Amino acid sequence: MWARIAEEKGFQGVWGSSLGLSTLMGVRDANELSWTEVADMMGRVADSVRIPVLVDGDSGHGHSKIASQFVRRLNQRRIAGVCLEDRTFPKRNALIKPADGDREALADAAEFCDMLQECRESLQQDDPGNHFQIVARTDALPAGWGLPECIRRARAYRDAGADALIIHSTERTSDEVEAFLEEWVKEGEGGRREPVPIVLIPTTYAENESTDITRLFDMGASCIIWANYMLRSDIKAQQSTAEAIHASQSVRRCEKDGSMAPLSEVFRLQREQMLQDAQRGDGCAR
Ligand code: SPV
Ligand code: MG
Numbered sequence: 001m002w003a004r005i006a007e008e009k010g011f012q013g014v015w016g017s018s019l020g021l022s023t024l025m026g027v028r029d030a031n032e033l034s035w036t037e038v039a040d041m042m043g044r045v046a047d048s049v050r051i052p053v054l055v056d057g058d059s060g061h062g063h064s065k066i067a068s069q070f071v072r073r074l075n076q077r078r079i080a081g082v083c084l085e086d087r088t089f090p091k092r093n094a095l096i097k098p099a100d101g102d103r104e105a106l107a108d109a110a111e112f113c114d115m116l117q118e119c120r121e122s123l124q125q126d127d128p129g130n131h132f133q134i135v136a137r138t139d140a141l142p143a144g145w146g147l148p149e150c151i152r153r154a155r156a157y158r159d160a161g162a163d164a165l166i167i168h169s170t171e172r173t174s175d176e177v178e179a180f181l182e183e184w185v186k187e188g189e190g191g192r193r194e195p196v197p198i199v200l201i202p203t204t205y206a207e208n209e210s211t212d213i214t215r216l217f218d219m220g221a222s223c224i225i226w227a228n229y230m231l232r233s234d235i236k237a238q239q240s241t242a243e244a245i246h247a248s249q250s251v252r253r254c255e256k257d258g259s260m261a262p263l264s265e266v267f268r269l270q271r272e273q274m275l276q277d278a279q280r281g282d283g284c285a286r
Pocket of ligand 1: 056095201203
């Protein structure tokens, strides 16, 4: 339902977050959900909206052969694209820092490029006319490898055929992504090649007053993923509802204070009316 809510509020696409999906299922964001579970659940999400769904494919679920099967399944489920990230398997969420503060392991860049290409080829074999988008994400910055390595990987993934790049950062300010964008735009000067869209996930720096999302677009970013806000607002709302009902053994307060959607809103979001119209013979249910 979160996807339909985002669509109704005007977003042009939805992010099938691994953090969101794993939390929903009560497991860790460490590949504890299998690729088949992710594909099945995200297929249902894609069925519920008209806007494109970009699925978070983590690091490809352990092997390029599995990644290829995964993207083919996503394409069959009418998902618009996948994001594959250059972490090792099982992945660690980028927002969790290692206790020792050390640089984190990343996948070998050449092997990661091979995985991107293998995924592309298997999609082509399966469905030659497909428009499935393969987005390559580098975690070089959050994993502590610095800007030169981030640029090196971004170039390699672009040259391996990625349709877009996610440049992740988990700093408190947007300085390092701005430094990336400056370098990247400089590199694109001279019209050497079509620009590859740059996507940002500003979770840690969006709240900083110095971060200006419009400036990031002006500097060359194409898309922002607001990755986990609906998940976090859900958790807060569910905790306070559970607490209120348990403490008072009554639902009166939450029914009255407007903190919960009325049931009519639940049925509206489920498109109950469409089914009833179809049952009367007026139109078809979606
Ligand atoms: C997610 O939302 O699952 C992401 C973004 O991959 S992050 O949690 O910042 O890694
Ligand atoms: Mg994720």
